[in-house]
Amino acid sequence: MQSLQKQKGLTFISWLVILIVAGFLVYVGIKITPVYIDHYAVKAALSSVENDPLTARKSKREIRNMIAKRLDVNNIRHVNRDHINIKRSGKNTIISIAYEERRPIVYNISLLMTFEETAELTAN
Template sequence: MKNQRGVAISGLLLWGFVIVLIALLGMKVAPEYMDYFKILKSVKSISAGASDQTVPQIRAAFDKYADVNYLKTINGSDLDISKEGNAVVIAFSYEKRIPLFYNVSLLIDFHGSSSGN
């Protein structure tokens, strides 16, 4: 009698279900991380040239970046702007709730700063 090799249909269905769940989770979470990295890039580019600007000018510059990059998550008034030495540090934090299914959702806390901390 020969030994059988291969995958049983139950194993195939189980692994297919797991792969589909991971793919769906990735499709829901990936856009939020892309928005986070767009915000971080905008904040870093604004802080690089903001040594002589006032706080309202920095907030207005971020709002312009947000309009161009279609960022609706935060706006200029949500930024924490401070000065460390001669450098302007722009920090932000926000929460994003991603509905997964029925009454289950995923909550992600995003924090970022132009100083890299």
């Protein structure tokens, strides 16, 4: 009974382990937050092209240039023209942007994040 009353709380080692784990999670969060902010800009660019009523009538090259310009304005450099895929079937145009982003964490450990966004346009 007496030994249970003496154990009141965490030891220094326990606090140190908790702080190390929390610090590592904060570090990973700091590394991946810009990637998700950039992905939001990619989604916004694709959405703005999708909401433009004249986009469906344009050629594949013009659509790809529209998206590339919007990405360039937002300083998104890791998504290039090769990541933009445009398919046409009848009056429908499907635009998809698929890319991967790799962020180094520690030594030879990296995080790989994959993103894919799709928009469908219908010509009137």
